[in-house]
Amino acid sequence: MNFDFSDEQKQLRDSARRFLEKQSSVAVVRRVLEGDEGYDRELWQGLAEMGFTGAAIPEEFGGAGLGYLELCVIAEELGRAVAPVPFSSTVYLAAEFLLAAGNDAQKKNYLPKIAAGEVIGTFAYAETAGEVTAERIKATVSGGKLSGTKIPVADGSIADFAVVAAQSGSGLGLYLVDLTGPGVTRTVVDTIDPSRKHARIVFDGAPVEQLGSGDAEAVIAAVYDRAAVLTAFEQVGGSDRALEMARDYALERIAFGRQIGSFQAIKHILADMYVSATLARSNCYWGAYALSTGSAELPEAAASCRVSATKAFQHCSTNNIQVHGGMGFTWQFDCHLYYKRSNLLALNLGSLSVWENRLIARMRARNSARDAA
Amino acid sequence: MNFDDTPEEAKFRAEVRAWISANAPHDLDEDLKKSGLAGLRLPGRDIMAESKAWQKKKADAGWAVPHWPKEYGGRGATPIERVVWQQEEGLYNQLAQPFAIGQGMCGPTVMAYASEDLKRKYLPKLASGEEIWCQLFSEPAGGSDVAALRTRAEKADGSDEWVINGQKIWTSGAQYSDYGILLTRTDPNVPKHAGLTMFIVDMKAPGVEVRPIHQMNGGRGFNEVFFENVRIHDSHRLGAVNDGWNVALTTLMNERMSIGSRLATGFPEIFGFVADFQLPDGPAIDNAAVRAKLADWAVKSSGLRYTAFRAISSLSKGERPGPENSIGKLVAGVMTQDIAKYAMELEAEAGVLTSQEDAPAAALFQNMVLNSPGMRIAGGTDEILRNIIAERVLGLPGDVRVDKNVPFNQAPGR
Numbered sequence: 024m025n026f027d028f029s030d031e032q033k034q035l036r037d038s039a040r041r042f043l044e045k046q047s048s049v050a051v052v053r054r055v056l057e058g059d060e061g062y063d064r065e066l067w068q069g070l071a072e073m074g075f076t077g078a079a080i081p082e083e084f085g086g087a088g089l090g091y092l093e094l095c096v097i098a099e100e101l102g103r104a105v106a107p108v109p110f111s112s113t114v115y116l117a118a119e120f121l122l123a124a125g126n127d128a129q130k131k132n133y134l135p136k137i138a139a140g141e142v143i144g145t146f147a148y149a150e151t152a153g154e155v156t157a158e159r160i161k162a163t164v165s166g167g168k169l170s171g172t173k174i175p176v177a178d179g180s181i182a183d184f185a186v187v188a189a190q191s192g193s194g195l196g197l198y199l200v201d202l203t204g205p206g207v208t209r210t211v212v213d214t215i216d217p218s219r220k221h222a223r224i225v226f227d228g229a230p231v232e233q234l235g236s237g238d239a240e241a242v243i244a245a246v247y248d249r250a251a252v253l254t255a256f257e258q259v260g261g262s263d264r265a266l267e268m269a270r271d272y273a274l275e276r277i278a279f280g281r282q283i284g285s286f287q288a289i290k291h292i293l294a295d296m297y298v299s300a301t302l303a304r305s306n307c308y309w310g311a312y313a314l315s316t317g318s319a320e321l322p323e324a325a326a327s328c329r330v331s332a333t334k335a336f337q338h339c340s341t342n343n344i345q346v347h348g349g350m351g352f353t354w355q356f357d358c359h360l361y362y363k364r365s366n367l368l369a370l371n372l373g374s375l376s377v378w379e380n381r382l383i384a385r386m387r388a389r390n391s392a393r394d395a396a
Numbered sequence: 397m398n399f400d401d402t403p404e405e406a407k408f409r410a411e412v413r414a415w416i417s418a419n420a421p422h423d424l425d426e427d428l429k430k431s432g433l434a435g436l437r438l439p440g441r442d443i444m445a446e447s448k449a450w451q452k453k454k455a456d457a458g459w460a461v462p463h464w465p466k467e468y469g470g471r472g473a474t475p476i477e478r479v480v481w482q483q484e485e486g487l488y489n490q491l492a493q494p495f496a497i498g499q500g501m502c503g504p505t506v507m508a509y510a511s512e513d514l515k516r517k518y519l520p521k522l523a524s525g526e527e528i529w530c531q532l533f534s535e536p537a538g539g540s541d542v543a544a545l546r547t548r549a550e551k552a553d554g555s556d557e558w559v560i561n562g563q564k565i566w567t568s569g570a571q572y573s574d575y576g577i578l579l580t581r582t583d584p585n586v587p588k589h590a591g592l593t594m595f596i597v598d599m600k601a602p603g604v605e606v607r608p609i610h611q612m613n614g615g616r617g618f619n620e621v622f623f624e625n626v627r628i629h630d631s632h633r634l635g636a637v638n639d640g641w642n643v644a645l646t647t648l649m650n651e652r653m654s655i656g657s658r659l660a661t662g663f664p665e666i667f668g669f670v671a672d673f674q675l676p677d678g679p680a681i682d683n684a685a686v687r688a689k690l691a692d693w694a695v696k697s698s699g700l701r702y703t704a705f706r707a708i709s710s711l712s713k714g715e716r717p718g719p720e721n722s723i724g725k726l727v728a729g730v731m732t733q734d735i736a737k738y739a740m741e742l743e744a745e746a747g748v749l750t751s752q753e754d755a756p757a758a759a760l761f762q763n764m765v766l767n768s769p770g771m772r773i774a775g776g777t778d779e780i781l782r783n784i785i786a787e788r789v790l791g792l793p794g795d796v797r798v799d800k801n802v803p804f805n806q807a808p809g810r
């Protein structure tokens with residue numbers, strides 16, 4: 024059994040970490056968090072130059088053709104660095120929608136530019152509060168023109184194009200929309216994690232191009248499973264960093280004449296953080312395996328790592344603040360960067376209960392299939 | 397990244413599989429499948445006789461303790477082959493339960509510290525299940541703090557024998573054991589860890605008295621063991637005089653090596669249960685609240701499974717399992733207890749029933765509720781496991797020890 028990343032993949036992780044420690048330092052994250060710029064351009068360009076934005080894009084479309092295990096490794100490092108870039112929107116979603124449903128011309132048009140870091144893409148899906156369902160989507164395409172409002176759209180204010188889920192005469196469909204073109208009004212909205220900007224996008228007769236003709240809901244579910252694995256790696260990276268920060272502080276801070284890390288209440292909090300981060304990591308490895316091999320287990324593995332990693336990052340980022348005491352509640356300390364990111368990532372692809380429900384439904388389907396066989 | 401065997405592992409697995417399918421006691425399959433977390437149940441049969449029969453059969457073919465050296469009853473299997481064996485033995489591993497402590501903890505200690513003569517005398521019979529061993533560490537004075545033990549070993553004047561006086565407690569299997577490894581105090585005038593010595597003790601020797609303890613779940617699996625002027629020859633000492641703490645650490649470290657056997661969590665049981673169990677509005681598994689609970693346990697269960705796979709992968713690269721493996725029992729113990737309680741909660745009024753005939757799911761969850769508190773205590777309590785993770789994995793400072801550097805006989809609480 025070799026249920027681990029390869030030496031080459033570990034080298035990739037090391038170089039990604041070194042790169043991000045420099046290029047996505049806390050100062051960089053805070054500049055986006057506190058400023059109006061939608062992302063850090065230099066970091067984004069750097070990621071493209073490292074071949075990261077095109078890691079899983081086939082070479083025929085200008086990618087590095089590395090693969091999904093490599094993309095998982097990169098995702099973990101981005102999560103660890105709370106990188107302020109439109110990576111998930113562009114790479115886990117827009118590129119994956121193109122790969123899953125795009126025709127050759129569409130892939131040729133967008134994918135090489137994604138790999139080169141020349142365009143930013145996103146997926147515009149939610150419109151109202153609550154789980155997104157096909158019935159809740161009111162945006163409509165008619166005569167090749169899209170009208171409706173999407174909120175929140177991750178990186179909506181900076182993206183060059185979006186994949187949009189909208190209704191038409193024949194039900195829910197997916198469409199490519201040029202966000203810099205006519206009929207598009209976008210405004211940045213305030214969110215729980217301002218280091219990753221979101222927007223409200225009002226479409227008023229924006230020209231669209233259809234993306235795929237099959238069952239849009241099935242395509243969305245498939246792309247979401249893939250994005251769930253990658254996002255879970257970001258969450259695991261964030262969990263580990265939050266745990267390290269708490270551990271380091273527990274060794275440093277003195278109270279009652281002792282390191283606070285010598286108090287069992289603190290030690291046991293940290294041990295529990297380690298447990299949840301470890302379980303999430305192990306689930307993620309399963310997800311990475313399923314994603315990279317195109318295994319039939321992917322839907323179940325994806326839901327498992329999504330649920331496990333969401334819980335772990337929430338748990339670790341929350342307790343990181345607790346261990347830091349008053350310092351943890353300040354703007355000056357970095358704990359809140361992770362707390363905010365964990366709350367964002369917990370919801371970006373649909374909330375925990377949605378994924379829990381999916382997980383059990385999928386396990387059940389597998390069991391009945393096995394019983395029937 | 398893959399779950400595949402290397403060619404050598406695959407070859408070994410095929411060999412194991414063939415041998416097991418040709419030799420396992422298949423007449424017990426149905427009962428073994430039903431047993432699991434509720435404890436081993438073989439209606440109409442003598443469990444110990446069945447266990448010994450299977451162990452002996454394995455021993456005759458060299459499969460008793462595959463990772464032990466040949467001369468001591470094993471076949472010199474590698475750590476990863478040991479894992480493969482455990483995975484393949486699966487169901488039948490339940491029959492190895494009476495030998496688990498002896499082979500898992502006592503055997504390796506004997507192997508590391510006993511003379512060649514004694515190793516050849518004791519280990520093959522321990523491997524074959526002809527003799528059963530127990531671990532005599534915990535005492536009324538300390539289980540977590542086992543170094544606080546008080547059982548005295550004193551050198552008899554002018555002889556090569558030691559005289560043992562004192563009491564052990566919680567000794568699993570002492571009632572049917574032939575030998576035990578016994579941790580004693582040989583010097584009370586030095587700090588507690590520095591005055592301990594380990595011995596092999598004959599459980600049938602004069603002065604050894606075993607009294608079963610009635611457990612909260614009705615069972616009588618562990619015991620009090622009293623020693624009154626029990627004599628042990630110096631040749632049966634394991635390690636140097638007063639070096640017993642280091643010897644004990646060897647014993648405890650070996651617990652970690654058994655990462656191949658799957659930890660019971662109760663998850664498959666609750667999943668099967670809620671798939672069939674009807675709530676007023678349909679199958680329990682369709683209820684949103686039930687699903688949220690299930691999902692939490694599902695990802696803990698898969699998380700433990702893949703954590704074990706990661707550990708096995710390290711093992712297959714020649715790395716040794718470390719303190720991070722404490723995570724398994726810590727997660728599984730609480731989870732089993734929570735699952736059992738939740739199943740009973742769904743059963744509602746009928747959840748109080750405990751007989752196999754009356755209780756839903758043949759009283760599986762009621763048994764789990766009564767068993768699980770022990771899982772969270774035996775082999776290191778939840779709290780001790782958290783301390784281990786915090787101190788040895790995360791590098792946090794040790795607890796403040798008020799008895800550190802204080803001679804044992806002057807320490808607080810003495």
Ligand SMILES: Cc1cc2nc3c(=O)[nH]c(=O)nc-3n(C[C@H](O)[C@H](O)[C@H](O)COP(=O)(O)OP(=O)(O)OC[C@H]3O[C@@H](n4cnc5c(N)ncnc54)[C@H](O)[C@@H]3O)c2cc1C
Pocket residue numbers: 287497530531532533534535536537538539540541565566567568569618770771773774775776777778779780783795
């Ligand atoms: C089913 C079963 C089988 C067993 N079999 C054996 C056996 O075969 N051989 C053997 O030698 N022993 C055996 N034991 C004993 C077992 O190892 C001890 O019960 C266990 O180590 C706890 O010790 P204790 O009972 O003295 O509890 P204590 O150590 O007194 O613990 C009481 C409480 O205090 C907590 N506590 C203690 N120290 C600390 C600390 N430093 N930090 C935080 N909390 C702490 C514990 O977590 C626990 O909650 C068995 C126990 C059980 C339940």
